[in-house]
Amino acid sequence: MIIKQLPAHEAQKIAAGEVVERPANIVKELIENSLDAGATRIAITLEEGGKQSISITDNGSGMIEDDARICFHRHTTSKLSTFDELESITTFGFRGEALASICSVAKVTLTTRHASNTEGLKLTLNAGTITQEAAVAYQQGTTITIEDLFFNVPARKKFLKTAVTEWNHNAALFKAFCLSNLNVHFSLTHDGALVYNCPPVSNIEERIAQLFDAQIESQLIPLTPTQNKEIELSGAITGTHYARFDRSGLFFFVNNRWVKNYKLSTALIKGYLNVLQPGRFPSAVISLQVDPKLVDINIHPKKEEVQFLHPRIVETTITESVKNSLEKSLSHHLKKTVTLSTQPVYTPFERFESPFLSPQPQPSYTRLAKLPEPFFEPLQEPAYTQTFVQEEHEQDSYRLIGQFNKTYLLLEHPEGLFIVDQHAAHERVLYEQFCARFKNQETVQLMFPHIITLNEQDFVTLQPHLELFKDHGIALEEFGQNQLAITATPVYAKRINLEELIQEVVATIKTTDTTDREGFFKKITEHMRAQMACKAAVKAGDELSEEKITQLLKDLQKTTNRFSCPHGRPTSWLLDTLSIEKKFKRKL
Ligand code: ADP
Ligand code: MG
DSSP: OOOEEOOHHHHHHSOOOOOOOSHHHHHHHHHHHHHHTTOSEEEEEEEGGGTSEEEEEEOSOOOOHHHHHHTTSTTEESSOSSTHHHHTOOSOSSTTTHHHHHHHTSEEEEEEEOTTOSSEEEEEEETTEEEEEEEEOOOSEEEEEEESTTTTOHHHHTTOOOHHHHHHHHHHHHHHHHHHOTTSEEEEEETTEEEEEEOOOSSHHHHHHHHSOGGGGGGEEEOOOOOOSSEEEEEEEEOTTOOBSSGGGEEEEETTEEEOOHHHHHHHHHTTTTOSOTTOBOOEEEEEEEOGGGEEOOSSTTSOOOEESSHHHHHHHHHHHHHHHHHHHHHHHHHSOOOOOSOOSOOSSOOEEOTTSOOOSSOGGGGGGGOSSOSSOOOSSOOSOOTTGGGTTOOOEEEEEEEETTTEEEEEETTEEEEEEHHHHHHHHHHHHHHHTTTOOOEEEEEEEEEEEOOHHHHHHHGGGHHHHHHTTOEEEEOSTTEEEEEEEEGGGTTSOHHHHHHHHHHHHHHSOSSSHHHHHHHHHHHHHHHHHHHHSOOTTOOOOHHHHHHHHHHHHHSSOOSBOTTSOBSEEEEEHHHHHHHTTSOO
């Protein structure tokens, strides 16, 4: 016999009263028990979101008869015998409490057979008391069926939500188990229909494909492993062309335990650097391995919440890893390139080096010399991170087809047609230049200061914040009544309509809470940079020479977030060859 009853004083040490609130709490405990029992096949069947019945069948160890009879008693467990062991526990659940709690509020049937027995045992329980016992023919493993939840606690039954809500909780839980146990065959049947059938898989991408919408697989990007020694990250995230309307596609696991932590998803979304529009979310499965000493999973009785000793480090690691993975994926995407050896049929411009990868040993900027005035200063020493430095040796080629509608740059790419929005792309380049050169802007002193007159209210609003402009290379001085003189502007912004910019900043200040100094500063700064970039960038409708385009694409490649402009619009877009071929019915 392997199950022991904990001595009363030990039992007391264990924070008692795990409260069963909803069907998903039960499903969680039962699946954990099945996993603890070494099951490789777990079938879950629910009726009415689990309100009517829950049944779980596994092929785990099963129980010998005596264990089966005692497992429903409070504080009976085969998994530890003293409180100290709680600390080092690696299996799930509150020790020895789950089955007892569940049984006390439902009608339960247990059928089980241990490998050492020739026949199985079927027990029927009512509110925790065995009412029937029978020897049955049964395969090795266990089936537990829970019916009539809260039949004896009507007050609690009233609090159950609709079957749809309970189903959603169960479906999310089911996915979490599938995502963290790849070697187990899970299935979930609801109201007679098999909703998920997930045989074992060898990687997380395959698991995600089994569980999420069908289009997701082609959108998945493996998470780049982190350098951080304390936190190991792995998993997969969706690329920038995928979005859903809620956070239900986000799953986090800490030391293989599913956790819900709003800050972790915020950190993840931050890694997308505004590529996704507000209100749109990626899907992602992220697994963190952390030294158990640096994490407290017990703060929540159901162990869904998690508290880190150094939450900031964890969050930054997630953000960085997501950012790098997206970057790498785009580069990889673009790297699956074959060098075009034959001259294409249509060549308005000659071939040039890959715009999205680092300059080749023999770059084509010699051609720039022909240009009397570059439309913006090329970057000499980019002050920001160049994510692709390590890939400099890669040989890649693209072909610029040309400029379309004086707005879009069309690139031939082995995977399809790459379309770049010239304004959005240039905006992004400039924005990052502004960020990189912050407080280090090269400025031009204006020979004749530019005078701006504001109304009284705007002047008063702006006056305390003139420093903000100086930080961006714009020197403003109070001049006459309600007047400002612009005495210097940044080199990069010489074409900007500063009066308009100032008006916009005033409007932003008015709508921003000034009590949170740091937040205020950040918001205004971001806004200012975005506005400056927008105003200084080439516009849709500007005709661009090949050289200008080449330079733009090169600079875009160096930006840390080249997928979107600072306002969140995409900078580029791939129309893949397959979609084109489908349009022409060359492929089905
Ligand atoms: P705990 O899991 O914390 O030990 P439970 O109340 O969940 O407490 O389960 C009590 C005991 O019943 C377990 O320790 C285990 O020995 C046994 N048990 C429960 N479910 C199963 C199962 N599916 N297969 C084999 N044994 C099980
Ligand atoms: Mg348990």
